[in-house]
Amino acid sequence: xxxxxxxxxxxVVVLLALSAYAVTTQAWKLLVVSWAxxxxxxxxxxxxxxxxxxxxxxxxxxxxxASGAMVTSAAVFLVPQALGHHPQFGGFGIAxxxxxxxxxxxxxxxxxxxxxxxxxxxxxxxxxxISAGAIIGLxxxxxxxxxxxxxxxxxxxxxxxxxxxxxxxxxxxPVAPLLLPAAGLGIAAIVSSAVAVPASGAIxxxxxxxxxxxxxxxxxxxxxxxxxxxxxxxxxxVEDEHAHHILxxxxxxxxxxxxxxxxVVFAAWLALN
Numbered sequence: 001x002x003x004x005x006x007x008x009x010x011x012v013v014v015l016l017a018l019s020a021y022a023v024t025t026q027a028w029k030l031l032v033v034s035w036a037x038x039x040x041x042x043x044x045x046x047x048x049x050x051x052x053x054x055x056x057x058x059x060x061x062x063x064x065x066a067s068g069a070m071v072t073s074a075a076v077f078l079v080p081q082a083l084g085h086h087p088q089f090g091g092f093g094i095a096x097x098x099x100x101x102x103x104x105x106x107x108x109x110x111x112x113x114x115x116x117x118x119x120x121x122x123x124x125x126x127x128x129x130i131s132a133g134a135i136i137g138l139x140x141x142x143x144x145x146x147x148x149x150x151x152x153x154x155x156x157x158x159x160x161x162x163x164x165x166x167x168x169x170x171x172x173x174p175v176a177p178l179l180l181p182a183a184g185l186g187i188a189a190i191v192s193s194a195v196a197v198p199a200s201g202a203i204x205x206x207x208x209x210x211x212x213x214x215x216x217x218x219x220x221x222x223x224x225x226x227x228x229x230x231x232x233x234x235x236x237x238v239e240d241e242h243a244h245h246i247l248x249x250x251x252x253x254x255x256x257x258x259x260x261x262x263x264v265v266f267a268a269w270l271a272l273n
Contacts, residue, residue, distance in 0.1 A: 004119065008179030012038075015183040018190040030140045030193055033150030034186025037129075040154060041161030041182035045175050048165025056232050060250050062159030063224040064257025065264070070219030072262040073152035076269065078212035081143060086205030093206040097213020101221070104131060119173055121164050125181035129157075132218060133188030135211040141193030143208070148272075152265055153215055154185065156222045224254040 015038065022031050082090035104127070136150060161182065165175045197207050226232050226247040 002174065004122070005174050005176035008122075008177040008183075011180045011183040011187065015186045015190075018187055022190050022193075027140070027190070027193060029145075029147045029150065030137065030189055032147050033136060033140070033154060034133075034189050036151055037133075037154035037157045037185040038182045040157035041178060044158040044161035045165040045178050045182075048162040049169050049175055056246070056250060057253055059159055059163060060224040060226065060232060060253045061257045062162065063156065063222050064254050065261035066156035066159060067219045067222040067224070068258035068261025068263075069152040069155050069265050070215060070222070070261075071258075072265040073149050074212055074215040074219060076265070077145060077149045078139070078208065078215060081145075082205050082209035082212050084205075085208060086201045088205075089202040090205035090209040090212075093209020093211075094213040094216070095209075096206075097210040097215075098217045099213070100210070101214045101217025119168060119177060121167055122177040122180060125160065125164060125178070126184050128218070129181040129184035130188040132214070133185035134192040135214055136185070137189035137192030138195060138197065138207065139211055140189070141195065142197045142204075148265075148268060153218075155261075156218070157182070157185070160222070223258060224250075226250040226254055 015034070019031060019034070022034075079090075079094065082093055084090070132153070136153065139145060140150065161178060164178055164181075168175050168178070197204055224232060232247070232250060
């Protein structure tokens with residue numbers, strides 16, 4: 001086992017240990033979300049390894065459903081919470097969260113130029129998972145929200161794990177290091193859930209607005225982009241002159257999948273209220 005694979009396996013051990021702590025605090029919802037995120041990425045990765053052919057349409061639908069559900073969930077369940085604590089500070093928090101999400105995503109590409117013990121793709125996914133997990137933990141540790149919100153937020157882990165495993169396999173790299181971003185969300189979430197946000201309306205509005213903004217950025221970042229040079233385009237085994245036609249068709253699937261993902265959340269909310 002190489003060092004990067006050992007780091008991935010070690011992260012699972014850490015998640016198991018923290019899960020035992022979460023059981024003692026009866027953080028059941030957070031445990032469900034943490035292990036759902038782990039399972040989605042860990043189970044999707046082998047599918048990416050065995051994938052043959054383009055499968056671009058499936059990836060478009062996976063990303064589209066996940067991002068549509070995330071946008072809707074953040075807008076319905078997180079944004080009102082933030083604005084309810086303090087309209088102005090909540091709004092500032094949302095803006096800062098979106099900007100911070102973009103900034104961290106952009107800076108994350110610098111990992112490509114650093115000498116790290118694990119693959120760049122895994123490093124970027126791990127950084128994303130840890131930051132998202134920290135915010136999920138703050139939310140579940142301080143607000144009484146349902147498990148459905150967390151599941152919608154982590155729904156992108158499946159298609160992300162599938163795409164990352166395909167990329168690693170194509171470059172003759174092991175996929176075991178993907179256990180790090182798979183477990184990283186739960187690790188960060190359980191740790192940050194112990195942080196109590198002050199009762200001040202302005203502070204809570206800023207904190208939960210920031211969380212809303214970050215999740216909105218993540219959701220928009222996972223919108224399937226069917227453009228030349230995109231991840232979807234890289235999956236196509238055709239020349240660029242043929243790729244334009246295929247991408248035009250995939251754009252229709254991208255739009256439809258995001259609406260379906262949002263409608264599923266809406267329908268689930270109607271059924272539970």
